[in-house]
Amino acid sequence: MNMTSEFQSVINTRYPSPILSKIWSPDNRIRTMRQLWIYLALEQQALGITTITKEAIQELIDHRDMIDYDKIQYYESRFNHDIIAHIHAYGDLCPNAKKIIHLGATSNYINDNTDSILIKDSIAIISKKTELLLRSLTQKSMEYAKIPTIAYTHLQPAQLITIGRRFAMWSEDILMDVCNLENIRIPFRGIKGTVGTEDTLLKLFKGDSTKCNLLNDRLAEIYGFKTRIAVCGQTYSRKYDVEIIHVLSTLCQSIYKIMNDLRLLSGKMEVYEYFGKEQVGSSAMPYKKNPITCEKVCSLCRYVMNQEQNMSQTYINQWLERTLDDSSIKRIIYPECFLLTEYILDTSILVITHLLFNMEHIELQVKNHMVNVISEEIILKGVEMGYCRLDIHEKLRTILTLTNHSSYEHLLSDSTIAEIITRHHISFDPIDYIGRSIQQCEMVQKHVE
Amino acid sequence: MNMTSEFQSVINTRYPSPILSKIWSPDNRIRTMRQLWIYLALEQQALGITTITKEAIQELIDHRDMIDYDKIQYYESRFNHDIIAHIHAYGDLCPNAKKIIHLGATSNYINDNTDSILIKDSIAIISKKTELLLRSLTQKSMEYAKIPTIAYTHLQPAQLITIGRRFAMWSEDILMDVCNLENIRIPFRGIKGTVGTEDTLLKLFKGDSTKCNLLNDRLAEIYGFKTRIAVCGQTYSRKYDVEIIHVLSTLCQSIYKIMNDLRLLSGKMEVYEYFGKEQVGSSAMPYKKNPITCEKVCSLCRYVMNQEQNMSQTYINQWLERTLDDSSIKRIIYPECFLLTEYILDTSILVITHLLFNMEHIELQVKNHMVNVISEEIILKGVEMGYCRLDIHEKLRTILTLTNHSSYEHLLSDSTIAEIITRHHISFDPIDYIGRSIQQCEMVQKHVE
């Protein structure tokens, strides 16, 4: 075989997504399509359409999994219409059912609902894995809740937090994503006719509106959809697609933020991602231990994020009751975004779980920074003693920004500051400057449970 | 004065937003900032901080609205720090309070909370106006619920809907936006300290955690915020900003879709936007009546939509506890997106309310298209008579795609089709082909109420 002489998508070869790859496989898509035809026939029959026989339905059920890709391909190139090709291929297997397959249906009974089912199944997996990521973060948060470390604003040392508290902060963002995934509206179009008016259906049921509703209710129930489309054109509104991809995008944004922060902390030598025993950091610089997994995750997150506007531009450019400029792009975007997100989640969980902290280095840095950290306490005590907040701030500013490395001696050189420090026995112990970091870690832990 | 010799933002000069322009004015921002200092002092005092006197607070209250822009400007250029400049300017007005303004606070007690308050007030206006837009759509939907018109898929004539039904379809999208606006999470950071640990606050309250919570509870209550930040860095997570701008973006997407559809329908001569008596359509082609308002709205919607990624890129590139690459871009994006959205809403409501339909033309088009419209009914009846669905479809396809204008005679040329039509007295009345359009209009009307 010579597959290697053709382009291969890295989504297959480099960034495995064990579960979603199956969901978005040709086999699963075609089985899902056929199942929609089966349920349609079953429910139509139950609602009194007598042209649909039990035998026809049984035939459809029996042949659901017999997929002849060459035949489908043949019909598609002949008719240049994929649903018609699928009907013919399925019909050839089911001579009795052939007459009634797709009765009262339109292509988007199949296309839209199949997409919705695959999306629903995918979101379930993504949700579960996002929760796993969240748990890995809060576990670290609790484990390191009490270890002081420098917080950075403007990438410059600021006041203290604890290592765990930083994980708690990250967790809060992922918690928003968990919540978004739970509340996502996955639309079920059901069977609505060519332009959404249910005209054919109504005629099929001899004008009985109730049966139209019953049929759509039953189908939605079977598949477990909560968001049922009331009014639409030929397809469900592509506004839903915007929302779904947006939720994946924002999840990847949160993960990017975390992985990017880890890269910055690696640059400060505070943390390392797991590094294999035989792993080579650079083909030329043997000493290198680079945060390549974090970098890779950032790279892939960027990709998923930037697909969002493909969907929004597709939505706004849907003309009137539908145009087909949605189809090709959805075929690319949906599987790519879902599969990459599964890979991103799997990889991020591994990164978080195996992180290594350079504890000595962190401790030393904190110690050297204490002379700055105590400023806020000095200001507070100064105000208590009746000094003006602005004046104390200015005194400290002048002292502490004079050189690049300030010392305790510098502080004492100002008599007011010296007085405050002495009078109030200002502490130099980092643990006295972490505020409510530990409580905050516990609070997040509680949110997650 | 020579203002016209400098660039003027079109957001001021061309696209008026009567309410939001006031909310995002310098006056309102500074008053909001000062009010935050006042409430902080009041609540701190209530929680036992005795250095804050009643006199100081009264002084702050009395001078809240006295804004000396030149002085603020002077301090800002001197200190190169805007909050410090505002404290000095306010402090100069309140010599007694000067000592305690900003006590226990950080710049983002002021910056972030001010933004949140302006955002909350803006979202309230946008919500209200979006509901107005929705009502104008559903009103048209009910008014034209029963008038058949051609639905277009691929911009080609498809089956029938009613004019009202198309408004119902558009309404469903705006309904999603109304719902998004209601559920939006507007974060209140409260007072959390430099890096989010509440360290200073805790020290101010001599280690009493309960008071930290009480203070934040009170402030959130005063301003009516539902989403309170539990854990954060120097600012609330910029993930919230992504969400807020996303909601504006998706609203503008829906409006774009509607206005774009109206432009297409104008191209089909079915509808015209309101045209003034003296209005000139073209400086060279005097006969022109162009849908320029719809075009303008689309143009502005595009702008708002594309700001979304400014926010997502800002969020993901916030390093660790915060970097300042959020500040300038938020200063541009927030007012621009809000003000333009108000203008877009105001203008869209006018467009919808004053639409003119070319009823004769619509009726004629429907009539000419009936020969095609009846195909679905023929297929259904054919299947009832025992014919294969695929066969009838193919017969019709062959006949109806042969020429560019098919006629009734073409249909009757096939004996099977002729048999079906005759046997079942297939109707040619458009009203028999609008399916559940009227019920769907009513359903949407109900959703909205």
Added chain:
Amino acid sequence: MNMTSEFQSVINTRYPSPILSKIWSPDNRIRTMRQLWIYLALEQQALGITTITKEAIQELIDHRDMIDYDKIQYYESRFNHDIIAHIHAYGDLCPNAKKIIHLGATSNYINDNTDSILIKDSIAIISKKTELLLRSLTQKSMEYAKIPTIAYTHLQPAQLITIGRRFAMWSEDILMDVCNLENIRIPFRGIKGTVGTEDTLLKLFKGDSTKCNLLNDRLAEIYGFKTRIAVCGQTYSRKYDVEIIHVLSTLCQSIYKIMNDLRLLSGKMEVYEYFGKEQVGSSAMPYKKNPITCEKVCSLCRYVMNQEQNMSQTYINQWLERTLDDSSIKRIIYPECFLLTEYILDTSILVITHLLFNMEHIELQVKNHMVNVISEEIILKGVEMGYCRLDIHEKLRTILTLTNHSSYEHLLSDSTIAEIITRHHISFDPIDYIGRSIQQCEMVQKHVE
């Protein structure tokens, strides 16, 4: 085999790109990498590096095409570094050369230069096919140079052009793309060392700068690169990637514009894309002939366009001498954009070549519109007769916008207008209102040659 149980990229299955799929195949990539090692060794030897023997080089040449994917895979999972894995796999085949493979090189001698070579080969193909598209447009332009048709501004009838003139207009945009493709800067990094200083190379050549230059000159010459990198970090500047993807993006933008215009003209029944004899337009509406190929091309163009910012964001976030967040995204973007662009070009050429015009309909529309078209001529003649331009314009505006369908009688109802028309024998023949359309078609034809 059960490949169908896994996700398959539509770029392989649906949107074939016959030539570029080979260029971006694993086989071609690995052969290209190995060829770079071979040329490096050859040229180093030629410049006096005696540790590199003829035998070693011959061994490398002899085994270039023997690719054992399993072994590469094994080494990659062991070392977690792909270049190191490739060196080992190649080295295993060449025991004598193993010692010196990659001598003085870094990973980006291989990675960057391989990418550049694949890009260069791809751009050559894309250029050629873009020229073919241009030719198909200008051919139509000349064929229909003289047939009057309505021009549309605001999607409303405006003055006349000719059918061919519209093709000429489209051609001008594609001509810009042809020019962009020609002038594109494809960077050749050559061999520059880990951080771009050529330190290792300089040491290898015992401090002889001239030899560094000679080596890089020779390599660039062998591969035919015009843009040689002078100064860089670990990689060539990712600014070049922004430029390359931008050129593909803008090409797809031009094609989108054309295909979108064809969809609009189909909606006006003026033109049809080719429709197969057995082709089915809709599974429910047998009469449908939809411009699905144009829609598909628009959909895919949108995708390529929106990848552009993946590159710009990757460039600006490259930290200092390089970070690895470029790698994964480039692996996805480059082949996807190139392969889809080849498919887009192939498909567009087919669409253009097989377009069908509805000549009768076009002619009728033009005829009905003549009453409006003559306005400009009336204005001109009026001014000649001493009337004010603004006054004549206003008279015509009042008459022609009064009803939806204006007639000649309407015009004559105004005595001034009637006077102008009569006095100057204003023509009603469309051919008198196409201006320099024919000359313009000829001009574009000339540009292309």
Added chain:
Amino acid sequence: MNMTSEFQSVINTRYPSPILSKIWSPDNRIRTMRQLWIYLALEQQALGITTITKEAIQELIDHRDMIDYDKIQYYESRFNHDIIAHIHAYGDLCPNAKKIIHLGATSNYINDNTDSILIKDSIAIISKKTELLLRSLTQKSMEYAKIPTIAYTHLQPAQLITIGRRFAMWSEDILMDVCNLENIRIPFRGIKGTVGTEDTLLKLFKGDSTKCNLLNDRLAEIYGFKTRIAVCGQTYSRKYDVEIIHVLSTLCQSIYKIMNDLRLLSGKMEVYEYFGKEQVGSSAMPYKKNPITCEKVCSLCRYVMNQEQNMSQTYINQWLERTLDDSSIKRIIYPECFLLTEYILDTSILVITHLLFNMEHIELQVKNHMVNVISEEIILKGVEMGYCRLDIHEKLRTILTLTNHSSYEHLLSDSTIAEIITRHHISFDPIDYIGRSIQQCEMVQKHVE
């Protein structure tokens, strides 16, 4: 006056652009429009249009600068067409010329050409300032050409470069921008009629094609345009706008990359941006010296970058001969992008010129890193001695990644490595490891000249 009670654009209040603000002012726009009418009349007269008198032209010239904004406003709200409003307002000032203003012209003779003129003037300024930025970079490059510093890949210490060499690398990117600005195609539409066929013009010149060309040639010459539009619709192709904004975007991308790198180097304490004597870094942390100017520039660059797709989406959605969804967005994008880019350039030049290096710290870091830096030299010498490149690399990798801080002793613990070091007197002097850094600085300096 109560301007502060309305929204004020920060582009006026915070981010001054001294030159471009004037170019994009209402005064300059209107003067430019009127000048176009003047030149048109002059050249038409020169080509024999006798209805245009010298007196009329003189009247136009005399009143060019008398702008009555209220009157324009009045006409605009009356006719809802801005060019018609301007003609009336100008015409009121010039009773004799009123008859012939705009003769043979269309709105886009005024709109498009005015935009093109403002764009051309703006690009000239941006070019000049980009060259100034480049010079400030190369000056630093030469000044620090010889000072070794650590290069960072993956934000981890890599081999050495010199401080100047990093400036040289940045310069190369800006050099590409300088080149892009020089080659930018700014289109001159000239006078082409309503739909681009020059029909009116041709009639005006009684069918004399040569005069059409002469008129357009003269106008292009007067304004100094090199890119003349041959064939277009109602406007020049919006593809040009995509290109122009792209060039601004890529310039801002390069500047973002540089400023972002400076922020990272500040985080490594290697460099500081200029900090005012009284400047306050934080209202709560008096010790802070943050790179706020670099952060601000990054923020604004992000904004400009992200406007690019506003233009590309506008271009591709221009329907047929033109739709008006280009107008509003261009009114916002063009001035905003140009004015912000001027501010970004001015600010970046200041940042670069006033940078402060922490030389001691840089030197110390380099010294501590030398044990790693010498690895490449050890590999090279090892290969010379007959060792396998891969083996030496592996030995070094094992030693140097064992602990977080490797020492010379670690290296000597391996006998092979020890042998290589001793035998070849491997140098520990940083200057021996900067490769061709100095030459590269000189090369870039030369490119710039």
